[in-house]
Every structure is written in structure tokens, then in C-alpha cells.
Amino acid sequence: MDTKTKKRLVLSVVFFCFLKTHVSLAADSITANQSLSGDQTIVSAGGIFELGFFTPGNSSKFYVGIWYTKQLVSERTIVWVANREKPVSDKFSSVLRISDGNLVLFNGSKIPVWSTNLTSSSAATALLLDTGNLVLREGSSNSTSEPLWQSFDHPAHTWLPGARIGFNTVTKQTQILTSWKSSEDPAPGLFSLELDPKGSHAYFIRWNRSRQYWSSGPWDSKSKLFSWVPEMRLNYIYNFSFVTNATESYFTYSLYDPKIISRFVLNTSGQIQQLTWLEPSRQWNLFWSQPRQRCEVYDLCGAFGTCNDVSTVSCNCLNGFEPKAKRDWDLQDYSGGCKRKTDLHCENATSASGKLDRFLELPSMSLPENEQSVEVGNIAECESFCLRNCSCTAYSYNASGCSIWEGELLNLQQLTSSVDHGITLYLRLAASEFKNSKSNNKGLIVGVAAGSAAGVAVLLGLIVFVILGQRKRSSRPRSNNRSTASSQTKNSPSSTISKRSEEHQ
Numbered sequence: 001m002d003t004k005t006k007k008r009l010v011l012s013v014v015f016f017c018f019l020k021t022h023v024s025l026a027a028d029s030i031t032a033n034q035s036l037s038g039d040q041t042i043v044s045a046g047g048i049f050e051l052g053f054f055t056p057g058n059s060s061k062f063y064v065g066i067w068y069t070k071q072l073v074s075e076r077t078i079v080w081v082a083n084r085e086k087p088v089s090d091k092f093s094s095v096l097r098i099s100d101g102n103l104v105l106f107n108g109s110k111i112p113v114w115s116t117n118l119t120s121s122s123a124a125t126a127l128l129l130d131t132g133n134l135v136l137r138e139g140s141s142n143s144t145s146e147p148l149w150q151s152f153d154h155p156a157h158t159w160l161p162g163a164r165i166g167f168n169t170v171t172k173q174t175q176i177l178t179s180w181k182s183s184e185d186p187a188p189g190l191f192s193l194e195l196d197p198k199g200s201h202a203y204f205i206r207w208n209r210s211r212q213y214w215s216s217g218p219w220d221s222k223s224k225l226f227s228w229v230p231e232m233r234l235n236y237i238y239n240f241s242f243v244t245n246a247t248e249s250y251f252t253y254s255l256y257d258p259k260i261i262s263r264f265v266l267n268t269s270g271q272i273q274q275l276t277w278l279e280p281s282r283q284w285n286l287f288w289s290q291p292r293q294r295c296e297v298y299d300l301c302g303a304f305g306t307c308n309d310v311s312t313v314s315c316n317c318l319n320g321f322e323p324k325a326k327r328d329w330d331l332q333d334y335s336g337g338c339k340r341k342t343d344l345h346c347e348n349a350t351s352a353s354g355k356l357d358r359f360l361e362l363p364s365m366s367l368p369e370n371e372q373s374v375e376v377g378n379i380a381e382c383e384s385f386c387l388r389n390c391s392c393t394a395y396s397y398n399a400s401g402c403s404i405w406e407g408e409l410l411n412l413q414q415l416t417s418s419v420d421h422g423i424t425l426y427l428r429l430a431a432s433e434f435k436n437s438k439s440n441n442k443g444l445i446v447g448v449a450a451g452s453a454a455g456v457a458v459l460l461g462l463i464v465f466v467i468l469g470q471r472k473r474s475s476r477p478r479s480n481n482r483s484t485a486s487s488q489t490k491n492s493p494s495s496t497i498s499k500r501s502e503e504h505q
């Protein structure tokens with residue numbers, strides 16, 4: 001394994017060098033009286049990156065983006081997108097050109113849909129560099145003047161070597177990574193990776209720019225690593241550096257061996273991945289990723305969705321619920337969450353036919369957000385308290401008392417291992433959902449069946465847990481208390497990078 005991977009890397013390096021001299025050089029810039037349209041592209045001088053129109057996945061919409069040239073990375077890999085939120089419907093009638101000192105994308109009706117938005121700019125050339133940076137400058141393409149605008153300052157979901165992630169307190173510019181919504185929609189999703197704006201010198205991954213669910217821990221400039229990412233100690237591929245002064249703070253990185261093709265990407269499921277292209281196998285090789293478990297990503301499955309770390313599908317709707325946006329859900333964009341199949345009796349006071357709502361028992365669930373505790377004597381009182389209040393959607397009862405939840409249930413996780421105890425959640429559903437349970441047969445657990453079904457679930461969970469334990473001995477079972485997620489990251493040196501690093505040595 002040791003020498004094999006090494007060989008692979010050497011091979012890809014050799015291939016890279018070969019390319020550098022044999023790719024025929026196409027134009028690497030768009031100048032004042034040129035434009036880009038249809039299948040036209042520009043290619044960086046060394047034949048590494050290409051810019052043009054593309055459609056993500058099966059989408060029929062067109063975006064202007066930057067990708068590695070086919071000769072270098074055979075799998076089309078988009079590293080930057082201009083008009084993330086404003087696709088055009090036809091690439092042949094759309095035009096990317098310099099207009100009034102800006103790079104502007106015009107759609108088929110000659111309406112500008114995306115622009116670099118500089119005021120009083122005299123930029124005349126947009127040049128694609130071998131770093132993957134698109135720069136806008138005055139003068140011709142061989143001008144060396146400071147860029148007036150550069151794509152590296154406006155990253156999408158990919159962090160390339162040489163680019164910065166940080167902020168400038170004077171210009172108020174920030175460089176953050178934001179996930180795509182789905183594999184077919186590069187519009188900004190809910191997840192972002194940024195430098196802690198409060199100045200802790202740590203990276204955060206956040207949900208909706210607010211809720212933090214992963215942190216790198218503060219940067220230790222002496223040992224050049226993040227305190228909660230101890231596996232960086234074994235890294236000899238990435239040369240991270242941190243700059244901070246009165247005006248700006250940022251991280252950047254380079255590769256000790258600049259011929260290695262590597263990138264960071266914040267993927268659609270809210271995890272940061274570090275990937276390296278291996279030419280012989282012609283695929284991206286995962287080097288490192290965080291957070292380790294997908295269910296650590298905050299609210300990955302949306303309202304009334306439930307996350308599962310061990311099944312092949314990350315997210316399911318709770319029983320009695322269905323995806324709000326089916327198509328997005330199928331593309332693994334779960335952010336829309338789930339909606340009730342049948343309205344609650346409570347919510348429609350005029351309905352005379354409806355029966356009282358009932359509660360579905362859900363064993364081994366993690367604690368949802370925003371619980372409220374209620375002072376009652378027993379589980380029956382807990383249930384009737386919840387039933388009385390239309391805004392109560394679920395309750396739970398244990399030795400320490402009664403808890404209720406109102407409105408949407410967020411950040412739910414289905415726990416399967418007997419080690420992660422979890423709680424039994426009682427979910428409010430319309431009575432008719434229980435009658436339908438046989439025809440739906442989605443495993444509604446009602447009344448007497450609850451006990452035995454729960455037993456089976458625990459047994460299944462145990463089996464899965466044992467299998468998983470054998471597979472990845474190093475990854476620990478998750479605690480169901482989310483506030484410990486970051487400290488857990490701190491304490492558990494992850495396996496991937498260290499293993500891989502050893503391989504390369």
C-alpha cells in the first residue's frame with residue numbers, strides 16, 4: 001500500500017508535467033472586444049483551468065464556471081461559479097464580455113444577469129490564471145497591474161491552493177465557502193465555512209450563517225496546526241499559513257509539491273472534504289473530511305426530517321410526514337424538510353368529523369431542539385398536556401419529568417446503537433394516520449406493537465453497531481448531546497489523514 005500510493009502520486013505528477021508542454025494553448029483571456037458564448041471557453045496559460053458555460057448534473061440551466069481541463073482531470077469538476085443564483089436558459093444567445101470596466105453576463109434578451117459590479121472601473125481584460133483565479137485588470141492580458149477584481153475573493157464551494165478564507169475589517173469583504181444547494185443547483189446552500197468573525201483564529205462551519213456545528217479550534221502558529229485537528233500533525237502535503245493584523249485575517253495554503261492536484265470543498269451535505277486527484281485511478285481521493293459523522297451537520301434533514309448515520313440514505317421524513325419538495329429531496333437537498341400528510345385535528349377547529357390526535361412512539365431518538373419542561377406527575381398527564389395545546393407537536397417523559405416541543409421539530413436523529421441511549425419521543429399525528437398505517441406499512445408502531453417493535457429496533461441497531469464497530473474501529477459512537485460535538489472532535493484524532501499521510505511517506 002505504501003509504495004503503491006506513492007507510485008500513483010509520482011505518476012500523476014509525471015502526467016501533469018507531460019501535459020504542461022503538450023496542451024495547445026488557447027486564449028486565456030477575454031479582452032475588451034472579445035466575448036464568450038456557447039461552447040467557447042478560455043484556458044489558462046498552462047492548460048490547467050478552463051472557463052465557460054456548463055450545466056450541473058441533469059439540469060437544463062446554464063452557468064458560467066471554472067473547471068479543471070479535461071486533460072488534467074477527466075471528471076468535470078467545477079471549482080467556481082459566476083452566476084450561482086442567476087442561471088441562463090441558453091448558452092448560445094448568452095454572452096460573457098467586458099462592459100464598462102466590468103465582466104458581465106448578458107442573457108438572451110441582452111439583460112445583464114451577473115456582473116463583477118465594480119463602480120468606476122477601467123478594467124479591460126479578464127484573465128484566467130493557472131491557479132484557477134479569474135482576475136480583472138486594466139490593460140492587456142500581459143499586464144501585471146493589481147487585479148481590480150478576482151474570483152478568489154468570491155469563492156463558491158471550493159477552496160483552491162493560493163486562495164484565502166478570511167475577512168478584511170476595512171473593506172468589509174469576507175471570503176467564505178458556501179455549499180451548493182444540490183448537485184444540480186450551485187446556488188448558495190445553508191452551509192458555510194468561514195473564519196470566526198469574532199477573531200478566535202478558528203474555522204467554523206455554520207448552518208444558515210448562524211448556528212455553528214463544527215470548529216477547527218484555534219490556530220496554533222507555532223506548530224502550524226488547528227488545535228482540534230490533531231491529524232494535521234502528520235500532514236506534509238498542505239502548507240497552511242495564517243495572516244492577521246489590524247485590517248485583515250485570513251488563511252491560505254499551498255502544496256509543498258505544487259504539482260499535486262488538490263482542493264477543499266464544502267459539499268452539499270455540509271461536510272468539508274479535502275480531495276486529491278489520482279490520475280491512474282482517474283478519481284478524486286478523499287484525504288480528510290469533517291465533521292466526521294453526517295448527522296453532526298446541524299439540521300441536515302430539515303424540519304420533521306430525521307437523520308441516520310448508519311443507513312445509506314441520510315434523511316427520512318418522520319412517519320406521517322412527506323418531503324415538502326420531492327424533487328429537491330431526491331437530489332439530496334433536504335433543507336426544505338417534511339410536511340404532514342394529514343393535518344392535525346387541532347389545527348382545524350371547524351372539522352367535526354375528525355377524531356382527537358394521537359401520538360406515535362419513536363424510540364431511540366436524539367433530543368430535538370427547543371424542548372420545554374412541564375411540571376406534571378406522570379406520563380399520562382404529560383400526554384394530555386401536549387394534547388390540550390394545539391402547538392404541541394411532541395412530548396417525552398422520563399425519570400426527570402415531562403418535556404414538550406412546539407412547532408417544527410428540528411435536528412432530529414434516529415439513533416440505532418444501544419450505547420447512544422436517546423429518548424422515546426411521542427409524535428403528534430392526526431388520528432387517521434394510524435388507521436392508514438397498514439396500507440402505508442411504513443412501520444408505524446402503535447399501541448401494543450410498540451414494545452416488541454422497539455425491541456426489534458434495538459436488536460437491529462445492535463447488529464448494525466457491531467458490524468460498524470468492526471469496520472471502523474477508530475470512529476467512536478456519537479453522543480446524543482450536540483454541544484459536545486466539537487470537544488469530541490478535539491479529543492478523537494481522526495483516522496483518515498493520518499492513515500493516508502503514512503501511505504504517502
Ligand SMILES: *[C@@H]1O[C@H](CO)[C@@H](O)[C@H](O)[C@H]1NC(C)=O
Binds near residue numbers: 031032033
Ligand atoms: C480589437 O480587435 C482589433 C482587431 O481584431 C484589434 O486590432 C484591436 O487591438 C482590439 N482592441 C482591443 C482594445 O483589444
Ligand SMILES: *[C@@H]1O[C@H](CO)[C@@H](O)[C@H](O)[C@H]1NC(C)=O
Binds near residue numbers: 057058183
Ligand atoms: C440524470 O439522468 C439520467 C437519465 O435520466 C439518470 O440515469 C441519472 O441518474 C440522472 N442523474 C442525476 C444526478 O439525477
Ligand SMILES: *[C@@H]1O[C@H](CO)[C@@H](O)[C@H](O)[C@H]1NC(C)=O
Binds near residue numbers: 088089107108110111
Ligand atoms: C433575461 O433576464 C430577464 C430578467 O431576469 C428576463 O426577464 C428575460 O426573460 C431573460 N431573457 C431570456 C432570454 O432568458
Ligand SMILES: *[C@@H]1O[C@H](CO)[C@@H](O)[C@H](O)[C@H]1NC(C)=O
Binds near residue numbers: 114115116
Ligand atoms: C451586483 O449588484 C446588483 C445590484 O446592486 C445586485 O443585485 C447583484 O447581486 C450584484 N452582483 C454581484 C455578483 O454581486
Ligand SMILES: *[C@@H]1O[C@H](CO)[C@@H](O)[C@H](O)[C@H]1NC(C)=O
Binds near residue numbers: 142
Ligand atoms: C504584451 O504583449 C504584447 C503582444 O501580445 C506586446 O506587444 C507587449 O510588449 C507586451 N507588454 C508587456 C508589458 O510585456
Ligand SMILES: *[C@@H]1O[C@H](CO)[C@@H](O)[C@H](O)[C@H]1NC(C)=O
Binds near residue numbers: 208
Ligand atoms: C436563515 O436565516 C434567515 C435570517 O437570517 C431566516 O430568515 C431564514 O428563515 C433562515 N433559514 C432557515 C431555513 O431557517
Ligand SMILES: *[C@@H]1O[C@H](CO)[C@@H](O)[C@H](O)[C@H]1NC(C)=O
Binds near residue numbers: 239240241254256
Ligand atoms: C509555506 O508557506 C509560507 C507562506 O506562504 C512560505 O513562506 C513558505 O516558504 C512555505 N513553505 C514551504 C516549505 O513551501
Ligand SMILES: *[C@@H]1O[C@H](CO)[C@@H](O)[C@H](O)[C@H]1NC(C)=O
Binds near residue numbers: 245246247248
Ligand atoms: C496586513 O497584512 C497584509 C498581508 O500581509 C498586508 O498587505 C497589509 O498591509 C497588512 N496591514 C497592516 C495594517 O499591517
Ligand SMILES: *[C@@H]1O[C@H](CO)[C@@H](O)[C@H](O)[C@H]1NC(C)=O
Binds near residue numbers: 271289294332
Ligand atoms: C460529503 O462529504 C462526506 C464526507 O466525506 C461524504 O460522506 C458525503 O457523501 C458527501 N456528500 C455528498 C452529497 O457528496
Ligand SMILES: *[C@@H]1O[C@H](CO)[C@@H](O)[C@H](O)[C@H]1NC(C)=O
Binds near residue numbers: 343347348350
Ligand atoms: C378544515 O375543515 C374543512 C371542513 O372539513 C375543510 O374544508 C378545510 O379544508 C379544512 N382545513 C384545513 C386546513 O384542513
Ligand SMILES: *[C@@H]1O[C@H](CO)[C@@H](O)[C@H](O)[C@H]1NC(C)=O
Binds near residue numbers: 388389390391406
Ligand atoms: C399553548 O402553547 C402556547 C405557546 O407556548 C402558549 O402560549 C399557550 O398558553 C399554551 N396553551 C395551553 C393551554 O397551555
Ligand SMILES: *[C@@H]1O[C@H](CO)[C@@H](O)[C@H](O)[C@H]1NC(C)=O
Binds near residue numbers: 367396398400402403
Ligand atoms: C430525561 O429527558 C430529558 C429530556 O427530555 C433529558 O434532558 C434528561 O437527560 C433525561 N433524563 C434521564 C434520567 O434520562
